[in-house]
Amino acid sequence: MGFILPVNTIFITKNLRKSMVTAGFVLLIYSLLMLVGNFLGGQLFDRWSHRGTLLLGYGLSAASLCAITFNHTWPSYFIFLATGGLAMGIAYTGINSYTALLAEQSPRKSQTIFSRMYLAANVGIAVGSTFVGWIFQRSVFWTFALQTICFLSCFLIVLRLGAILESPAAKATADQPPFSSAPFLKLTRPQRIRNLILVASASLIIWSGYSQWDSNLSLYMLQNHFSLAQYSFLFSINAASLFIIQPLMNRLLGHFLTQLKSQITVGLLLMGSSFLLLPTATNYSQYIGSMLLLTIGESVTFPLIPALLNKFAQHENRGTYQSFYVIFSSLGRALGPYWGSLLITKASFTTLFYVIWVTMFLAAWGIGQVREKPAPDLN
Template identity: 60%
Template sequence: MLDAQQRWLLLINIVFNLVMGFILPVNTIFITKNLHESMVVAGFALMLYSGFMMLGNFLGGRLFDRFSQRKTLVGGFTLAAIGFLLIAKFHTWPVYAGLLLMVGLGMGIAYTAVNSYTAIAAQQHPQQYQQIFNRMYLSANVGIALGSMGVSSIFQASIFWTFFLPAVCFFVCLIIVLTHGAVLDGAAVSHVYQANSTVASPNKKKPLQLSRQRLRINLVLICITVLIVWLGYSQWDSNLSLYMLDQGLTMHDYSLLFSINAASLIIVQPLMNRFICRWLPLLKSQIALGLGIMGSSFILLPGARNYGQYILSMLILTIGESITFPTIPALLSKFAPQGRQGTYQSFYVVFGSLGRALGPYLGSLIATEISFAWLFGLIFGSVILVGLGMLAVKEVNYS
């Protein structure tokens, strides 16, 4: 049974990712088709947008830990909402590009803050620790799927509403934070949990402390893993569309894969995490397994000649990501010292954003200069390698 804190967090996460799924497909099309700029200009603008989002990710973590948890979330949503309102009114070039940076900065701050609140909720509910991260990841995918499904008709009907609706969504999030901030902080839960934690128990388990050097090695391994896996995963969002078109498939076939991904995640993730948590109690082992499954999905792509093989590859990827993506922030939260949740969660979102920013460009270079087969082979090898590297992480276990 979800408490009020988790319900409001899930709602905010769905709305935030609905905007992400809504706006990402629009940017390139709007810049090239409506503003009549080149693909190079569009790519450069989106690279800057990704850069400002990464800056927001970093700032969000620092502000969350050192300034104010609630005000950080309010600031991020306010900045992004105002940016979208201005774009709805002034969507000409280069004003659009400048306002897009404002939106990216605000969304980056808000994204890290939402992840950090998730980590706090997980610490306040130790009996549901991993389930909370799993639910948040599933809700994020529901939001992205809803946004992706609705954007096409709205974009064709009205440019104003295309950018005004995201602003409305973020103002809704603002109202939730301003009116239910104490619930999001989990003040009552935290008070009860702290009171209970002071009671001596013969079964109480003490975490094994890590040295600073060991902790740094852990963080480096995790950050490299996040970067590599998103460099690979971003190929599905970008260069794979060209590969499938070259194989005689259509854009409808390509977009349908993501509907299959979203629908199957709703079924697969609860099943996977129910069994995987029992079989592999250490989070690092779960991540290594998930990465192995994700990497293997790329083996099928070089020889794929019919649509069924692409569906199979996507289903394998979905199983792997359902294990990997919610577990990495859970592991980072496990390492985070008191009062550093925002900073530690920012590692995940910053390196994930960096992978998403660099992936399409690096992938296109490899595919153009060598071949798609080499691209898929390199992704497979790299993901498997970082999966093995995760086994070297010294996890905070219990004795």
């Protein structure tokens, strides 16, 4: 996915010669269909097949990207990209759901499992974003061909080694959930619904703002006379620093704040503050500072939100609960580039950055209202 998001706005506006609003609309449809895929992925994971869900998502993604590789003219690009969004949504929820299943079976390592999965996914996105600028400037064909190879490789890995996803150990907790009671919260139905609404709303807001880095920020930096390579390199900094920042932040905040919602709140305030550095950024070091502050905040926020959701899910609906986070995150990614481009067109980039700061603060307040008790000590 790190190859897909950063170049979309530039490819549509510069290569296909469409307006910025059109580029935002394309990303809106792409992300809305990813949202549909997220819902389908959760349902298929809970009701059909863990392995089959991933095979369907990866296979359809590879086919869509292969079509774009050989036909990236308008409107074919838009059609195949939208189809790919649906497929990637299925695969993404499938991975999150399997992570939740692993966390259920290893409750004492639940937070660590989500953190490591997030780190692996984010490093992949960041590495892709780093190289895509260099590759895109040299070959549009290889920009999309390499994406196809990545998803095809995932498909073959699951096809070859994915039997473990349907193993008796993976299914055992369906009849006997021995691990699920201790670390997870027993809430009433109204309390669960309230928590879901708060987490879903916060996820929508968070990703709506964060998605600006994957879309409109590329154009902002180009307008300020920075190169695409410099923009892409910020994602390398993001990936490299995560290896150091995430373990430190998890240990530091975990020592002082026992509740996941409190740690997430701190992360959100840091993420929002990072956007306050952008309106006055005149040299590259200021963009690096903004990215590092964003990285510190996201290293806490993104892995802990699905972990928080998993605390009040049941075994039979872990995939569905994870799909709530992924769906509203996808909706935020869908709306973010579009409303961001509209706000930039009607006002300015500066207005956009201040609006994001305010909305991140509101998301932090919402997460703070989630009902959560500290997990019991299992040592």
